[in-house]
Amino acid sequence: MSATLALSSAGRRTPDMLRAIALPITLLVAWQLWAMTLPDDTRAPSPASVVAAFVRLCASGNLPISLAQSFGRVLVGFAIGLVLGVSLGTLMGASRAVRRNIEPIIESFRPIAPMAVLPIAILWFGTGTPAGLSIVGYAAFFPMLLSTAQGVSRTDRNLVQAARTMGVSRFRILAKVIVPAALPSILLGARLGMGVAWTAIIAAELAVGAKSGGGSSGGIGQMMFIFYSYSIDMNGIVVCMIVVGVVALFIDRLFRIAERHLIPWRQ
Amino acid sequence: MQRSIEIDSPLPVSPGNPARPTLAAKVAGYPAVLSGLVTLRSFAVFIAIWWAAAAWTHSPLQLPTPLSVLTALKSLAIDGEMLDNALTSFTRLAISMGIAVVVAVPLGFLMGLSERANAYIDPMVEVLRPISGIAWIPLALFIFGVGDVLPVFIMTYVACFPLLLNTIAGVRGTDRRLLAAARTMGVPQSRIVRHVVMPGALPTIMVGLRLAFAGAWSAIIAAELIGSPSGLGFAIEWYRQLLMSPKVFAYIIAIGAVGYSCDVALQALQRTLTPWARGTELA
Amino acid sequence: MSDTMTRPKLRLDHVTKEFAAPRTGLRTVAVSDVSLEIQAGDFVCIVGPSGCGKTTVMNMIAGLDKPSSGTIEIDGAPITGPGADRGVMFQDYALFPWLTVRDNIGFGLRNGTPGRGMAANDVEERISKHIELVRLGGAETKYPHQISGGMRQRVALARLLANGPDVLLMDEPLGALDAQTRLILQAELLRIWGETAPREERKTAVFITHDIAEAVFLSDSVVVMSSHPGRIRAVLPIDLPRPRDEHVRAHPRFAQLSEEIWELIRDEAYRAIA
Structure with missing residues (x-):
């Protein structure tokens, strides 16, 4: 998809790399310069002190531990959402009757954001890990369900019929025709689901921290909350934000690579 | 730089799926009345299961009965508290969406039309995009404090990305043949943008708007829950702390209802603004 | 041996297929009262204008669709569903x-x-x-x-x-190809089907096409169908010698048979584009 309306292609003389980093570098420098005008005891973050905070948090082990906690929750919660979403989605996609009956319920839950069910999760499971898992599972469930259902229901009917004319059993058709046909959709759903799951766990940890006076939940989200309300460490918060972003990017890239390897029949 | 444009996502934009105008129309060969009855039956079954579960667990704190939730819903509706909170959230949402449109759409046109602008701005966008709106909450709490600005900031941030990316995609996706046709007719550049690129990009932008809304609506709950003394997100958490479960459930229903209505309204807007684009929308 | 002589490989007996339109429930007759016998080892082409129910007939033989009335038998046994004894090659x-x-x-x-x-x-x-x-x-x-x-x-x-x-069912398998490739693959198809083999070793083939020359080139007999509702207009034996190659197209009999088939469907073809 190249630009159809290249009004200006004269900027070719500036190397691409330079253009790419120009704006981020300018902003970083401006931020640093601004921070240096502030008094020494300022709490305002600056790029230099963010780097220092990053080193400090890594060395103390706090950051790796919190990251592992959050990531572990996302994996488990995502797995729950994946199993439920794919199995129910396959049913919905394969059977109109199931779809007709379940869809109204699904559609009414969909506009309810994961964070809105957090209070219920806390009522049910307390402020520990299970509450976080259920929120992550809930968040990942919908993209998984909907893209699986869509992938399955859009399976080329001819392929199913072709398999039937070769005497392939129903179960094998499901495993050998419908699932592979729906795989691109399922993987897309997994990528989107993992993305929202990561956002959801941060939100959940943050909110659990904020609303239960710290609690004992742990994780990056709670770490951010502690920096906010106890140690008032804005540099630490910025470190956490960057880590959240890097992990999100990492997840996205990982799934894209997986898609390329698992779907070699697509150009 | 590889960039993902969510436009090819077959996914739920979220509340309400654009590819499904009505349940009945989708399930081909199924009369609308009957489909309505099935929907009713599904809800009846759902409520029956809920009721049975509530009776069985017998723990009104964790799972209030549908009746008590309905009672709570009624009282919250009558004394106007729910409406106040819903209006507060909705106003914040509307302001955020407005700001996001004003910022992201022109920027998207700029980046879509000019290779150079894109080369400079795009990396910055790609750096910020993975940082979810939620992750900005603690920092934004420092900067803006607890109040109205925080949710608006978070939602604007969240809404900007889908709008921006879809605008760029829409502008770039404008049919080359239409552009060529306009050029051969001697139409000046500015008019091409106004009369060819804009209508061409509009359907994609509208999809971006719905994605933006979905993200913003999801983020407002978190933002209000953590950093605001009012709004729907605040209310559910407030009643959770008071252990008034029926009201928690009532507010969750309200969140779903407002989210759903907004999406229906956006779909209507989409159909009005881009009536020619039906069927090509995301989903 | 005598049994195979008397009993056809495939037998369609007064087969009718109706479809109910979704939503409205209106019934349309896709195939009406089709009776046909196909002998083992025959290559049979079904030609007709679009909408004449060719594909429906094939789907019913394949067992993917059930007739609304009438019976379809293979080797004297009724067809109840798809099976690997009838292989299908789909249009796409x-x-x-x-x-x-x-x-x-x-x-x-x-x-x-x-x-x-x-x-x-x-x-x-x-x-x-x-x-x-x-x-x-x-x-x-x-x-x-x-x-x-x-x-x-x-x-x-x-x-x-x-x-x-045993039975090859092919639904316009060459339809999507360009004209030259088509000609080459027609000859190849006959080779693979077993044209040079003795008759007993050949498969039974049912081939759907709307290309008259293709039908004449390939078949032992051509079934001409007409539409609204889909029914059989005529069954023409193709008495061109086998094995066939490109030269058969120049045969006077080839032109004659093509003309005969065209006569049968011309009016309808004109009506379809009018």
């Missing part, structure tokens, strides 16, 4: 996009009834044999989207044959 080939050429050809052998009871080695050998048969050696590890239309068609043909069906 229905190749599995996620399988390579080789895996596509082997799909039925590995997953369906045709490969049941066969040793894995024999299955692979059979697949290789059919890859050679349709001259696809070297393209085995390619995916369908990486090969040309003509090659895809041959993959579909190899898959069809590898399953060893």
Whole structure:
């Protein structure tokens, strides 16, 4: 998809790399310069002190531990959402009757954001890990369900019929025709689901921290909350934000690579 | 730089799926009345299961009965508290969406039309995009404090990305043949943008708007829950702390209802603004 | 032996198929009162304007659709559902996009009834044999989207044959190809079907097309259908000598038969575009 309306292609003389980093570098420098005008005891973050905070948090082990906690929750919660979403989605996609009956319920839950069910999760499971898992599972469930259902229901009917004319059993058709046909959709759903799951766990940890006076939940989200309300460490918060972003990017890239390897029949 | 444009996502934009105008129309060969009855039956079954579960667990704190939730819903509706909170959230949402449109759409046109602008701005966008709106909450709490600005900031941030990316995609996706046709007719550049690129990009932008809304609506709950003394997100958490479960459930229903209505309204807007684009929308 | 002489391979007896339109529930008759007997080893083409129910007839023989009334028998036994004794080649080939050429050809052998009871080695050998048969050696590890239309068609043909069906059902298998490729593949199809083999060794083939010359070139007999509702106008035996090659197209009888078929469907064809 190249630009159809290249009004200006004269900027070719500036190397691409330079253009790419120009704006981020300018902003970083401006931020640093601004921070240096502030008094020494300022709490305002600056790029230099963010780097220092990053080193400090890594060395103390706090950051790796919190990251592992959050990531572990996302994996488990995502797995729950994946199993439920794919199995129910396959049913919905394969059977109109199931779809007709379940869809109204699904559609009414969909506009309810994961964070809105957090209070219920806390009522049910307390402020520990299970509450976080259920929120992550809930968040990942919908993209998984909907893209699986869509992938399955859009399976080329001819392929199913072709398999039937070769005497392939129903179960094998499901495993050998419908699932592979729906795989691109399922993987897309997994990528989107993992993305929202990561956002959801941060939100959940943050909110659990904020609303239960710290609690004992742990994780990056709670770490951010502690920096906010106890140690008032804005540099630490910025470190956490960057880590959240890097992990999100990492997840996205990982799934894209997986898609390329698992779907070699697509150009 | 590889960039993902969510436009090819077959996914739920979220509340309400654009590819499904009505349940009945989708399930081909199924009369609308009957489909309505099935929907009713599904809800009846759902409520029956809920009721049975509530009776069985017998723990009104964790799972209030549908009746008590309905009672709570009624009282919250009558004394106007729910409406106040819903209006507060909705106003914040509307302001955020407005700001996001004003910022992201022109920027998207700029980046879509000019290779150079894109080369400079795009990396910055790609750096910020993975940082979810939620992750900005603690920092934004420092900067803006607890109040109205925080949710608006978070939602604007969240809404900007889908709008921006879809605008760029829409502008770039404008049919080359239409552009060529306009050029051969001697139409000046500015008019091409106004009369060819804009209508061409509009359907994609509208999809971006719905994605933006979905993200913003999801983020407002978190933002209000953590950093605001009012709004729907605040209310559910407030009643959770008071252990008034029926009201928690009532507010969750309200969140779903407002989210759903907004999406229906956006779909209507989409159909009005881009009536020619039906069927090509995301989903 | 006498039994096969008297009993046709396929028998359609007063077959009617109605479809109920979704939503409105209006019933339309796709195929009306079709009776037809196809002998073992025959190559039969069904021609007719679009909407004459050709594909419906084929789907019913395949067992993918059930007749609303009437019966369809294979070797005297009623058809109740799809089975590997009747192989189908679909209009768009229905190749599995996620399988390579080789895996596509082997799909039925590995997953369906045709490969049941066969040793894995024999299955692979059979697949290789059919890859050679349709001259696809070297393209085995390619995916369908990486090969040309003509090659895809041959993959579909190899898959069809590898399953060893008694009856070949082909729904406009050459429809999507350009004219030259079509001519080449028509001749190749006859070779693979077994034109040079003795009659008893040939498969029974039902081939749907709207191309009259193609039908005449391939068949032992041509079934001409008309539409609204779909019914049989005529069955014409094609008495051109076999084996056939390009020269048969220059045969006066070829033109004569083509003309005869065109006479039968001309009015309807004109009406369709009017």
